[in-house]
Amino acid sequence: MANQWTQFWQNAHGFDKIMRLNTVLFAKKIQQLFNISSEDKILDIGCGPAYLEDFFAKKVKNITALDVSSDYVKSGQEKFKQFDSVQFLQIDPNDYLNFEVIKDQKFSKIVVMSVIQYFKNTEEVEKLILEMQKVSQQGGILIIADIIVQDGALQDVISLFGRAIRHGFLLAFFQFVLYARFSSYYQLRNKLLKISVQDLQKIIQKMGLKAEIMDNLTIHAERKNLVIYF
Numbered sequence: 428m429a430n431q432w433t434q435f436w437q438n439a440h441g442f443d444k445i446m447r448l449n450t451v452l453f454a455k456k457i458q459q460l461f462n463i464s465s466e467d468k469i470l471d472i473g474c475g476p477a478y479l480e481d482f483f484a485k486k487v488k489n490i491t492a493l494d495v496s497s498d499y500v501k502s503g504q505e506k507f508k509q510f511d512s513v514q515f516l517q518i519d520p521n522d523y524l525n526f527e528v529i530k531d532q533k534f535s536k537i538v539v540m541s542v543i544q545y546f547k548n549t550e551e552v553e554k555l556i557l558e559m560q561k562v563s564q565q566g567g568i569l570i571i572a573d574i575i576v577q578d579g580a581l582q583d584v585i586s587l588f589g590r591a592i593r594h595g596f597l598l599a600f601f602q603f604v605l606y607a608r609f610s611s612y613y614q615l616r617n618k619l620l621k622i623s624v625q626d627l628q629k630i631i632q633k634m635g636l637k638a639e640i641m642d643n644l645t646i647h648a649e650r651k652n653l654v655i656y657f
């Protein structure tokens with residue numbers, strides 16, 4: 428099940444700055460919208476540089492962070508070595524829908540943020556949802572965030588530029604654009620998984636989910652967010 432994206436992410440740090448901005452904005456929004464509190468047990472799939480953990484580590488009961496990148500897992504473990512309540516675990520890049528490592532745990536909030544665009548197809552997204560249902564507490568919430576719904580990177584870049592001007596992160600924006608253009612990301616960009624709103628609605632119907640599609644949880648204003656209530 429390996430794909431070129433899981434290879435790409437083994438040591439890709441060019442997006443870290445923009446991810447930090449994105450995650451802080453997102454974390455503030457979900458904290459408020461879903462009343463995230465000291466009772467919550469968070470699962471973060473595709474944790475990257477652990478910015479969600481930076482934000483929530485002292486605010487929730489515990490966080491389990493998973494990633495296919497051993498680089499990110501190691502740096503997370505190092506950064507949070509003083510925290511018993513935050514753990515980082517590696518998932519197999521060749522078998523990334525195998526969640527054996529967390530099979531005995533239950534979570535109240537599950538976050539999959541800017542990750543499913545690296546999956547191969549919508550069937551993998553459906554499999555992810557089924558796997559998350561198994562590790563969700565009754566009444567738990569799965570937030571699949573930052574879903575690319577349309578073709579063409581241009582719209583993404585234009586809207587990000589607008590936000591960069593309004594919120595003062597132009598430098599991070601230009602670093603992001605340069606990295607996207609001059610790293611192997613550029614060759615791979617056509618392989619990003621896009622799921623239209625209609626297809627998201629089909630998934631909801633087909634799987635009989637209690638769910639909603641939300642706007643504006645991240646800095647990518649044109650991307651969508653699928654929130655599922657288990």
Ligand SMILES: C[S@@+](CC[C@H](N)C(=O)[O-])C[C@H]1O[C@@H](n2cnc3c(N)ncnc32)[C@H](O)[C@@H]1O
Nearest residue numbers: 436446450473474475495496523540541542545
């Ligand atoms: C754009 S970053 C997002 C990081 C973090 N969620 C955030 O928003 O700051 C994508 C992350 O997903 C990870 N990733 C890519 N494919 C994955 C997969 N199939 N399963 C789990 N993680 C994956 C990458 O290693 C990377 O850390």
